[in-house]
Amino acid sequence: xxxxxxxxxxxxxxxxxxxxxxxxxxxxxxxxxxxxxxxxxxxxxxxxxxxxxxxxxxxxxxxxxxxxxxxxxxxxxxxxxxxxxxxxxxxxxxxxxxxxxxxxxxxxxxxxxxxxxxxxxxxxxxxxxxxxxxxxxxxxxxxxxxxxxxxxxxxxxxxxxxxxxxxxxxxxxxxxxxxxxxxxxxxxxxxxxxxxxxxxxxxxxxxxxxxxxxxxxxxxxxxxxxxxxxxxxxxxxxxxxxxxxxxxxxxxxxxxxxxx
Amino acid sequence: xxxxxxxxxxxxxxxxxxxxxxxxxxxxxxxxxxxxxxxxxxxxxxxxxxxxxxxxxxxxxxxxxxxxxxxxxxxxxxxxxxxxxxxxxxxxxxxxxxxxxxxxxxxxxxxxxxxxxxxxxxxxxxxxxxxxxxxxxxxxxxxxxxxxxxxxxxxxxxxxxxxxxxxxxxxxxxxxxxxxxxxxxxxxxxxxxxxxxxxxxxxxxxxxxxxxxxxxxxxxxxxxxxxxxxxxxxxxxxxxxxxxxxxxxxxxxxxxxxxx
Numbered sequence: 343x344x345x346x347x348x349x350x351x352x353x354x355x356x357x358x359x360x361x362x363x364x365x366x367x368x369x370x371x372x373x374x375x376x377x378x379x380x381x382x383x384x385x386x387x388x389x390x391x392x393x394x395x396x397x398x399x400x401x402x403x404x405x406x407x408x409x410x411x412x413x414x415x416x417x418x419x420x421x422x423x424x425x426x427x428x429x430x431x432x433x434x435x436x437x438x439x440x441x442x443x444x445x446x447x448x449x450x451x452x453x454x455x456x457x458x459x460x461x462x463x464x465x466x467x468x469x470x471x472x473x474x475x476x477x478x479x480x481x482x483x484x485x486x487x488x489x490x491x492x493x494x495x496x497x498x499x500x501x502x503x504x505x506x507x508x509x510x511x512x513x514x515x516x517x518x519x520x521x522x523x524x525x526x527x528x529x530x531x532x533x534x535x536x537x538x539x540x541x542x543x544x545x546x547x548x549x550x551x552x553x554x555x556x557x558x559x560x561x562x563x564x565x566x567x568x569x570x571x572x573x574x575x576x577x578x579x580x581x582x583x584x585x586x587x588x589x590x591x592x593x594x595x596x597x598x599x600x601x602x
Numbered sequence: 603x604x605x606x607x608x609x610x611x612x613x614x615x616x617x618x619x620x621x622x623x624x625x626x627x628x629x630x631x632x633x634x635x636x637x638x639x640x641x642x643x644x645x646x647x648x649x650x651x652x653x654x655x656x657x658x659x660x661x662x663x664x665x666x667x668x669x670x671x672x673x674x675x676x677x678x679x680x681x682x683x684x685x686x687x688x689x690x691x692x693x694x695x696x697x698x699x700x701x702x703x704x705x706x707x708x709x710x711x712x713x714x715x716x717x718x719x720x721x722x723x724x725x726x727x728x729x730x731x732x733x734x735x736x737x738x739x740x741x742x743x744x745x746x747x748x749x750x751x752x753x754x755x756x757x758x759x760x761x762x763x764x765x766x767x768x769x770x771x772x773x774x775x776x777x778x779x780x781x782x783x784x785x786x787x788x789x790x791x792x793x794x795x796x797x798x799x800x801x802x803x804x805x806x807x808x809x810x811x812x813x814x815x816x817x818x819x820x821x822x823x824x825x826x827x828x829x830x831x832x833x834x835x836x837x838x839x840x841x842x843x844x845x846x847x848x849x850x851x852x853x854x855x856x857x858x859x860x861x862x
Binding site: 358363364366367370388389402406423428460474476490528529531533534537541553554579582586 | 613615616623626627628630648649650662665683710717734750787789792793797799801802837842843844846848849
């Protein structure tokens with residue numbers, strides 16, 4: 343590891359990470375007009391660091407699959423990321439359709455015997471079946487997320503009878519509300535960062551350099567509290583950013599999150 | 603890639619990912635008593651898949667640094683993960699102190715000229731300084747998160763005068779409210795999955811196998827709307843899970859998130 347320390351005693355790797363922190367968000371937010379980052383000299387001035395530190399920071403972003411170096415042009419943004427409001431997780435298609443054409447490729451849709459851990463979360467009894475639906479969501483042909491969901495049989499079975507087209511073009515939540523004839527109530531969401539395996543990367547067509555995905559587990563219930571479905575979602579780390587607004591006070595009472 | 607397909611036409615890699623989806627959450631939730639996963643035969647029965655698929659699923663979790671194989675014992679959970687309520691991001695120390703001893707190692711605390719993108723978010727004028735505070739948070743000696751925050755100078759400078767001990771043992775939000783003499787109002791949070799670079803992995807002492815981190819950007823404001831600080835947080839993917847409760851309706855009106 344580089345041990346070159348500046349007057350404040352921090353290492354170059356630390357300084358490069360701090361520079362990358364700021365640049366990463368700017369890249370994801372589409373802050374660079376024309377998709378070209380400022381040149382090294384400008385970044386040196388901007389961040390008050392050495393040229394080597396700037397290069398190391400840019401290398402970090404390259405390794406994450408966010409930027410690449412083009413001869414005669416400089417460092418360019420490889421592809422933009424999309425904001426995914428956590429309070430509206432349900433409506434990803436709604437959120438994305440402003441950006442282009444959203445298609446859900448149906449990879450599996452069938453009755454299954456759910457794993458016990460899934461059955462328990464869904465309140466299913468011993469031996470009860472569930473409907474498993476797996477869809478790959480793409481925007482303008484670029485895969486963004488892979489969603490594997492287990493639905494209660496009375497909600498899922500009517501979905502199996504639908505035209506493929508309905509499953510391909512509608513949000514699963516719209517479908518659930520239509521089938522259940524009842525509004526959704528809420529969801530428990532948990533989010534984790536994982537290095538995607540080769541097969542999942544291949545399905546999501548992630549570049550070799552981009553390896554991290556957000557894995558989201560979401561248990562959604564109807565307004566009356568009955569569970570509707572349990573999803574396991576892989577979101578490409580290089581293409582999606584979850585956003586939330588959190589209102590204080592935290593820790594001192596119930597916090598609140600508002601959708602934008 | 604394996605192309606062995608079952609009667610429903612899905613590939614073994616797909617089936618392994620679906621099995622891993624369920625096991626991953628069980629591992630993170632501490633669902634396996636004694637930290638030992640059921641043996642292969644039990645998992646074959648539980649998930650209605652072949653033994654090879656079970657092995658592939660376990661290999662995925664090993665590659666994520668969540669489990670390992672021990673001779674004569676089976677597959678064991680390497681370390682537990684901690685839930686991090688998104689609506690209470692502020693109070694991570696508060697959340698974690700039930701689990702053990704929380705220490706924040708101060709890696710940097712000084713006045714800096716902030717990058718322009720940071721100054722803009724904080725509402726700082728040209729040439730105004732900020733206080734940069736970087737802390738590595740550990741639970742019982744295990745590093746969990748690395749937090750780099752830029753504070754407004756009038757909030758940050760008094761922090762620089764504090765005893766190191768105060769910075770090491772108190773949440774930055776407590777400190778801000780004490781110094782500002784005003785309650786916090788809310789935060790804009792964005793979350794992304796990234797493959798950590800070698801230096802960051804070393805700081806967080808992540809095992810070779812675990813590479814993914816959640817990068818969280820959080821802009822926190824006082825109750826009167828003035829920005830207080832902008833943080834860039836790295837959370838170990840193998841040790842922390844973000845949780846949130848989201849209330850419907852989504853996309854059809856403002857959603858809500860309640861802290862647990």
